[in-house]
Amino acid sequence: xxxxxxxxxxxxxxxxxxxxxxxxxxxxxxxxxxxxxxxxxxxxxxxxxxxxxxxxxxxxxxxxxxxxxxxxxxxxxxxxxxxxxxxxxxxxxxxxxxxxxxxxxxxxxxxxxxxxxxxxxxxxxxxxxxxxxxxxxxxxxxxxxxxxxxxxxxxxxxxxxxxxxxxxxxxxxxxxxxxxxxxxxxxxxxxxxxxxxxxxxxxxxxxxxxxxxxxxxxxxxxxxxxxxxxxxxxxxxxxxxxxxxxxxxxxxxxxxxxxxxxxxxxxxxxxxxxxxxxxxxxxxxxxxxxxxxxxxxxxxxxxxxxxxxxxxxxxxxxxxxxxxxxxxxxxxxxxxxxxxxxxxxxxxxxxxxxxx
Amino acid sequence: xxxxxxxxxxxxxxxxxxxxxxxxxxxxxxxxxxxxxxxxxxxxxxxxxxxxxxxxxxxxxxxxxxxxxxxxxxxxxxxxxxxxxxxxxxxxxxxxxxxxxxxxxxxxxxxxxxxxxxxxxxxxxxxxxxxxxxxxxxxxxxxxxxxxxxxxxxxxxxxxxxxxxxxxxxxxxxxxxxxxxxxxxxxxxxxxxxxxxxxxxxxxxxxxxxxxxxxxxxxxxxxxxxxxxxxxxxxxxxxxxxxxxxxxxx
Numbered sequence: 001x002x003x004x005x006x007x008x009x010x011x012x013x014x015x016x017x018x019x020x021x022x023x024x025x026x027x028x029x030x031x032x033x034x035x036x037x038x039x040x041x042x043x044x045x046x047x048x049x050x051x052x053x054x055x056x057x058x059x060x061x062x063x064x065x066x067x068x069x070x071x072x073x074x075x076x077x078x079x080x081x082x083x084x085x086x087x088x089x090x091x092x093x094x095x096x097x098x099x100x101x102x103x104x105x106x107x108x109x110x111x112x113x114x115x116x117x118x119x120x121x122x123x124x125x126x127x128x129x130x131x132x133x134x135x136x137x138x139x140x141x142x143x144x145x146x147x148x149x150x151x152x153x154x155x156x157x158x159x160x161x162x163x164x165x166x167x168x169x170x171x172x173x174x175x176x177x178x179x180x181x182x183x184x185x186x187x188x189x190x191x192x193x194x195x196x197x198x199x200x201x202x203x204x205x206x207x208x209x210x211x212x213x214x215x216x217x218x219x220x221x222x223x224x225x226x227x228x229x230x231x232x233x234x235x236x237x238x239x240x241x242x243x244x245x246x247x248x249x250x251x252x253x254x255x256x257x258x259x260x261x262x263x264x265x266x267x268x269x270x271x272x273x274x275x276x277x278x279x280x281x282x283x284x285x286x287x288x289x290x291x292x293x294x295x296x297x298x299x300x301x302x303x304x305x306x307x308x309x310x311x312x313x314x315x316x317x318x319x320x321x322x323x324x325x326x327x328x329x330x331x332x333x334x335x336x337x338x339x340x341x342x343x344x345x346x347x348x349x350x351x352x353x354x355x356x
Numbered sequence: 357x358x359x360x361x362x363x364x365x366x367x368x369x370x371x372x373x374x375x376x377x378x379x380x381x382x383x384x385x386x387x388x389x390x391x392x393x394x395x396x397x398x399x400x401x402x403x404x405x406x407x408x409x410x411x412x413x414x415x416x417x418x419x420x421x422x423x424x425x426x427x428x429x430x431x432x433x434x435x436x437x438x439x440x441x442x443x444x445x446x447x448x449x450x451x452x453x454x455x456x457x458x459x460x461x462x463x464x465x466x467x468x469x470x471x472x473x474x475x476x477x478x479x480x481x482x483x484x485x486x487x488x489x490x491x492x493x494x495x496x497x498x499x500x501x502x503x504x505x506x507x508x509x510x511x512x513x514x515x516x517x518x519x520x521x522x523x524x525x526x527x528x529x530x531x532x533x534x535x536x537x538x539x540x541x542x543x544x545x546x547x548x549x550x551x552x553x554x555x556x557x558x559x560x561x562x563x564x565x566x567x568x569x570x571x572x573x574x575x576x577x578x579x580x581x582x583x584x585x586x587x588x589x590x591x592x593x594x595x596x597x598x599x600x601x602x603x604x605x606x
Contacts (some may be wrong), residue, residue, distance in 0.1 A: 173454045198471065198472050199471045199472070199474070200472045201470055201473065201474050201475055202473055202475055203459075203462040203468045203469060203470045203473070203478060204469060204470060204471040205468040205471075205475065206451075206455060206458070206459045206462065206468075207459065207463075207468045207474050209448070209450075209455075209459075209463075210448050210451070210452060210459045213448035213449060213450055213451060214431075214446060214447065214448050214449075216410075216440075216446065217446045217448065217515070218459075219429075219430045219431050219434075219441075220408065220430050220431075220434050220440060221431075221434060221459065221460050221463040221464075221515070221519065221557065222431050222434035222448075222463050222519060223431055223434040223462065223463050223468060224429075224431045225431070226470070231469075235471075276403075336493055
């Protein structure tokens with residue numbers, strides 16, 4: 001990371017210049033973003049739908065990484081806010097839908113806007129209790145609250161539809177087209193990612209890192225650690241809620257499993273695959289995970305086995321995630337400095353988020 | 357006589373059955389530079405912990421700058437202007453030297469709730485000055501965890517100074533430093549004390565450092581203040597010599 005731009009080894013001009021930059025997420029995101037523009041040009045609606053899923057789940061995983069990679073706490077219940085966002089939108093959606101199953105443009109956007117605040121309020125309440133603890137206790141408490149919220153949604157037939165969920169969330173005709181919904185999702189996810197990007201390089205973002213590195217010292221700097229943890233937890237919940245809000249109109253339905261621990265696990269997997277130490281890590285993880293999921297389930301039912309093997313390979317051969325391996329093995333060589341970049345850009349090189 | 361900045365009255369702390377701070381009465385005037393000495397386990401670090409809010413005292417009062425800070429949380433005490441450097445360097449190991457200090461500066465200037473501005477463009481000058489002051493001007497981009505022991509202690513001091521405190525506690529500031537570094541660091545502390553009238557209280561095992569850099573020396577033994585006075589008074593005191601030789605039960 002202490003790259004001072006001294007390039008003693010090969011690589012052509014522009015490649016070296018890019019490599020000499022301290023952080024690889026910027027270039028990675030730009031490349032991915034440009035690539036994302038062309039996905040709907042692929043033949044068939046299938047890949048466009050996969051693209052939407054990559055975007056939404058990628059945003060969900062990136063919001064999770066604000067807590068994990070940057071703040072150093074692991075949440076096993078992050079899907080609760082994804083689900084709350086989805087339900088916040090879906091319930092309003094259901095109320096707006098008239099007898100013929102139609103919804104106006106305005107109602108559609110109002111319903112979408114309802115998701116994130118619902119998720120943020122949920123995260124604020126749960127976070128209030130969770131930030132009192134750290135490490136494994138934090139993780140268990142987030143899991144417990146996540147399952148609690150799952151169960152509330154699962155059993156409250158009158159309001160949430162219980163285990164049936166909410167069906168027939170048909171967006172206005174204009175947004176029914178996959179390509180349109182894809183570009184709409186791309187816009188929203190890009191905007192959310194931009195806000196998160198600003199946040200992680202802001203003074204607040206550095207407080208997250210110092211709390212991860214050394215909570216006691218941060219407190220002695222005059223920082224109210226619990227308050228900052230709570231703010232971040234809530235913000236992360238709100239971004240998960242944005243992802244959730246986009247989900248219902250995409251799949252035309254929501255169900256209680258969106259809040260469950262398996263959904264939370266998806267964010268964890270994506271982050272581990274891509275690299276928790278990098279802003280773009282969860283996005284890369286989402287591409288790998290979602291693409292493989294779409295591909296593998298096409299010919300086998302053994303998806304859990306597949307993803308298990310993948311996670312195993314990552315943990316053994318690329319601990320720190322794919323971006324970490326690229327950063328340290330490939331780009332560091334271009335920089336001519338074997339150690340530079342070794343700490344990622346959140347400064348969190350380990351695959352775990354524990355205190356060092 | 358200078359104005360009182362810190363006043364400690366009848367401070368007591370028990371850990372289980374162990375009485376680690378006994379009826380400590382202690383006063384510091386603004387601008388003074390004092391040392392606390394005492395054998396290992398005398399309760400020096402506990403005393404700092406009580407003053408900075410890390411431990412809550414069982415009884416007694418701590419008044420800083422006219423305000424009661426007894427039992428207040430560390431972040432509140434820090435905000436009021438008390439800063440501390442730890443005995444074992446307590447830094448942010450995976451961040452760079454610059455990021456370490458900058459975070460401390462931001463916390464002091466109140467920039468830390470800012471979620472949109474770039475951190476590397478705020479308080480650049482203050483951060484730079486603090487690094488230069490502490491002799492770290494040449495290595496802003498090094499990963500803090502990779503620094504030498506001496507540089508880690510310098511960084512520790514830089515983080516403590518970044519908040520421009522009124523009162524500074526240094527727990528063995530020169531532990532792990534070479535002779536030159538020790539001299540450099542203590543000269544810096546002297547300068548801050550002289551030029552900025554920063555009030556300093558430090559613990560130290562190296563007696564030459566204590567006697568050369570403190571106006572006043574306090575001896576703590578088994579949680580009690582045994583004697584306090586000028587360095588010469590304390591050095592020549594018989595009980596002090598016996599405590600350090602470990603002969604006498606008090």
